[in-house]
Amino acid sequence: MPTPPLAVAHLLRRAGFGGSPAEIAALAPLDIKVIVDKVVNSSFAVPLADPPLVADKDADYWDRYVAMSSAWLERMRTAPVGPALVEKLTLFWHGHFCSSLEKVGHQAIWNQNQLFRVMGLGSFRDLAQAVAVDPAMLRYLDNDRNTKGSPNENWARESMELFTLGVNQYSQDDVVAGAKAWSGHGLDKDGRYVFTANRHDFGAKTLFGITKAWNGPEVLDEITLGDKKQTSARFIATKLWSFFAYPNPEPAVIDAVVAPYLASNLSIAALLKAIFLRPEFYGPKAKGALVRSPIEYVVAAMKGTGLGCGIAHPEWWLEGMGQQPFYPPNVSGWRQNGYWISASTQWAKTSCAGFLRWKANEGTSVLAGTQALAAPAAVRRALAQFGVDTPSASTVKAMEAWLRQERTTTKWAERPNLIMLALLSPDAQLA
Amino acid sequence: MDTETADVLAALSTPAATDRRSVSRRRFLQATAMTAGATALLPTWLADLAEAATPIGPGDGVLVTVQMGGGNDGLNTVVPTGDSAYYAKRPNIAVKATDALAIGTGVGLHPKLTYLKSRFDAGQLAVLQGVGDITPDLSHFTATARWMTGDGTEGKTGWLGRYLDGLPGGNDPFHAVTVGTSVPLLMNGATRKATALPQQVDDGLSTSAKDDWVRRSAECLRAMGGGTTGLGAWGDAIAAAGRASVDLTDKVRPLYKAKLTQGRLASQLDLAARIVNADLGVRALHVSFGSFDHHANLPGEHGQRMAELDAGLQTFFATLAPRFSTRVTVLTFSEFGRRVQANQSNGTDHGTASSLFALGAGVKGGLYGAMPSLTNLDRSGNLVPAVDFRSVYATVLDSWLRADSKQVLGATYENLGFVNRPGLTSG
Structure with missing residues (x-):
């Protein structure tokens, strides 16, 4: 049974960064089950090419950051159906199993990102085990300093509260026992994972009411496969x-x-x-239920304008919008929806959209034909360019009124400002 | 494209790009560990906004909250130098008694807090010891929520948000301002919430812009937020924020005229002081910095945060115009303190009670509360709080903001007496 194009578009927005008209048209004749199998496809769970600058320790700190940020966002921008979900899911895991460049080196945080890309669609148990011994995580949550005798509780606590179980699903005693269980799981002098037996507490600990000589990975197995x-x-x-x-x-x-x-x-x-x-x-509850995160917003803006990271410079705008990749605010990651809405973030979006309008106007043919269209058609065409297929009446009304006025005066400003205003519409800021 | 167009495009795109590159880079580096703790330069700038919005009344006090995210180690902030248990439990990370800045018998400030020490000596720093949640929670997020709501829940409104709800007159976007990209729970009321101001505003869209085509774009953005959108609650909120950004652009732009002082906290507090100076009617301001989650390498990391705190507060009071110097109280807080016993990584794990600071000319300086016993601990090895954190809020609400703490907090708490309100009207 064919799938309504609006449903396909919704799926590609949520399970990726938005589909092109061609992608939507190609999928719509198919049954939803077939489409979902194309969207969720583990064969695309492969690493990206490593940006050379990441490994270059002599390179500038900021340049190395921009290299890895751009590599990732560029992939988000260009990924077709299949790889798009892999990148969206990588973004999810980055905000779930948080580590930050604030505490971890470029190479380690990039490797962690690749781990999410490769293992993110597989078994959650395997993913959690891999994250537990991932050098970036070992450093970020201090388990590399967790040793027998006086354990460090950071990883033990957050791995239960934020990564696998949720609040109130464990006790402080479980945290203390968990920390002992994870003692000795650290890093060698080259920053690789190593288990050091003489730093591990091999004694009996009581965790979730079970007393035995728990070792760290057994704790995660108990959580993911046992009674929890x-x-x-x-x-x-x-x-x-x-x-x-x-x-x-x-x-x-x-x-x-x-x-x-x-x-x-x-x-x-x-x-x-x-x-x-x-x-x-x-369903109706899903529509309009999510605000695009800044990364999603900037990627959508780049897709709509056809501008790549080298011109759009997402790294200039994302901090002001409240989300820098590889730089979550704390171990609980970014929140959603209301977290992204403020006058402050709207100014950042205005700066971004204001910049992109000129770049798109100068260097692309985006919306080049709209000047020949009547105002209602031009406005709908502009909104559709950024994935807004069912615009709100208030947005359409405001933009049509603006366009009619614009056309009576400074005609040259029509195209760039049409791009900017479509990007600043509330419609384009929803996922 | 005509000449006029080319000029406009050049003027708008190129400088923004150049500026953005340096700004993003600088701000990013500031925010990384590489340069954390860089000493802030003292600002010389004072806001001179020609047009005040709704100035605060002669009897109105302003509150600035400084959130120290991650759980600040109170024992290394306000150091129990006279307690041998402190040195026994923290052999590698204790602040030496000879390094601490003595503020009483057996108690001293972290050595980086030199500015705070000078304010203590001037009788304008209240050191609130042993402050904590009587039902402590060692989760950052649950504890932060409890500190922000202040009503014993992890609910949807914060204590300053409910204070805003009760302010007389209409809703004013400048009654409460937070520096950053999102409004914290602390400043979310049932009917009102704070306005978030960024650390940088580019051109923005103004309805009073020189060029008519800019004005028209601004009007269009306003119109998109003129009512319900039919897109649901989030769509409405986005549209309203877009409209607010247009309406506020002209008012806030002068605040950014001069460069902000460098430093993660100093830049925010510099902006906060400019907002007060602009006399826009602000009653509550919020800034935050961190992280204080020092499970490892505490002495160096925590020392840097202490230096940032001290420099930030110094920047704030140096930037504050003389006519407001007696009208602002600064209150620090953090979701919890840390374990008495150091861990093996030269850090401390999550704890309970901590020390807070209240600073300003309207503060009666001195030591308040009590340092909890370092040996009689709870079953997790944590301090037993001597003071319920809501007593601090009650004191600020009743004595400084002249609100009704019972109404805001849902119960009556002890007034700790650290507010010296007569100082307020003398300015």
Whole structure:
């Protein structure tokens, strides 16, 4: 059964960074199950080419940052169906298993990003185990300093609270025992993971009421595969649902998507497919339920204008919008929706859109033909350029009134400002 | 493209690009560990806004909250130099008694807090010891939420937000301002919330711009936020924020005329002081910095944060215009203090009670609360708070902001008496 183009467009916005008209037209004749299999495709879970500057320790700190930021955002901008979800999911994991360049070197944080790309669609248990011994995480949450005798609780606590179980699902005693279990899992002098037996506490610890000689990885297995399995599965499913569909999902919805996840050995790909096949994902509650994060917004702006990172310079605008890649604000990552809305972020978006309008006007043919269209058609064409397929009446009214006025005076300003105003419409700021 | 167009495009795009490159780079580097703690230069700039919005009344005090995110180690901030248990439990990370800046018998400030020490000596720094949550939570996020709501919940409104709700008169975007990109729970009320101001505003879109085509774009952006959008609550909120950004552009632009002082906290507090000086009617300001989550390498990292705090506060009071110098109280807070016993990584894990500072000419300087016992600890090895953090809020609300703390906090808490309100009207 064919799929309504609006549903395809919605899926490609949420499960990626927006689909082109050609991508939407190509998928719409297909059944939704077939489409979802194309969108969620583990064969695209492969690393990006490493930007050479990342490894160049003699290079400028900022230049190295821009190199890796641009490499990632450029991939988001250009990724077709399939790879697009891999990048969207990498962004999710980056905001979930947080580490920051503030505390971790360029190479380590880039390697962690590649880890999310390669393992993000696989088993959550495997991903969590890999993150636990990832050098960036070992450094970021201090487990590289966690040794027998006087353990460091940072990783033990946050890995339970923020990464696998959620608040109130563990006790302070579990944190203390968990820290002992993870002691000795650290870094060697070259910054590679190493388990140092004489720094590990091999004694008995009581964790979740079970007393034994717990070692760190066994704690994660207990959480993801043992008695805490249901709790952990619901925690991850809720967080993914909130990121892709809408916050605060109904328990029944989570029940429905958790079942195939548990049945598939904690496959994130299976969980995402279940999410993208739920009617609620396409329902009225999902529409307008998510504000585009700054990274999503800038990528959408680059897609719509056809400008790459080298011209659009996302790194100039993202801080003011509140989201710098590789630089989450703290270990809990970025929040969503209201977190992105303020006069402050609107100024940053105005600066960004104001800059891009000139670059697009000078260097591209974006919206070049709109001057020949009547105002209503020109406005709709401009909004569609940025993925707005069903614009609000208030946006259309304001932009049409503006365009009519513009056309009576300074005609040259029409095209660049049409680009800017479409980008600043509330419609284009929603996911 | 005609000549006029080319000129306009050149003027608008090229300088912005050049400026952006240096600004982004500088701000980014400032925010990284590489340059953290760089000493702030003293500003010479004073705001001279010609047009005041709704000036604060002669009896109105202004509150500035400084959030120290991540859980500040209170014991290395206000150091119990006379307590041997402190040195026994922190053999590698304790602040030496000879280094601490003595503010009483057996108690001293971290050596980097030289400006605060001078204000203490002038009788304008209240050191609030042993302040914590009576039902402590060692999660950053739960604890932060509890400190921000101040009503014993992790609910949707913050204590300063509810204070805003109760201010007389209409909703004014300048009643409360937070520096940054999003409004913290602290300043979210049921009906009102703070305005977030960035550390940089480029041209913006102004309805009073010189060029008519800019004015028209500004009017269009306003119109998109003129009512309900049909896009849902988030769409409405975005549209309203877009409209607000246009309406506020002309008012805030003068604030950014001179370069802000460098430093992660100093730049925010510089801007905060300019906002006060502009007399836009602001009653509450919020800034935040961090991280204080020093599970490892505490002495160096924490020392840098202390230097940033001290420099930031010095910048703030140096920037404040003389006529406002007696009208602002600064209050620091953090979601929790840290474990008494150091860990093996020369850091400290999550704890409970900590020390707070209240600073200003309207503060009765001295030591308040009590340093908790370092040996009689709770079962996690943490301090037992001597003072409920909401007593601090109640004191500020009732004595400084002249609000009703019972209404805002939902219960009555002890007034700690560190506010010296007569200082307010003398300015």
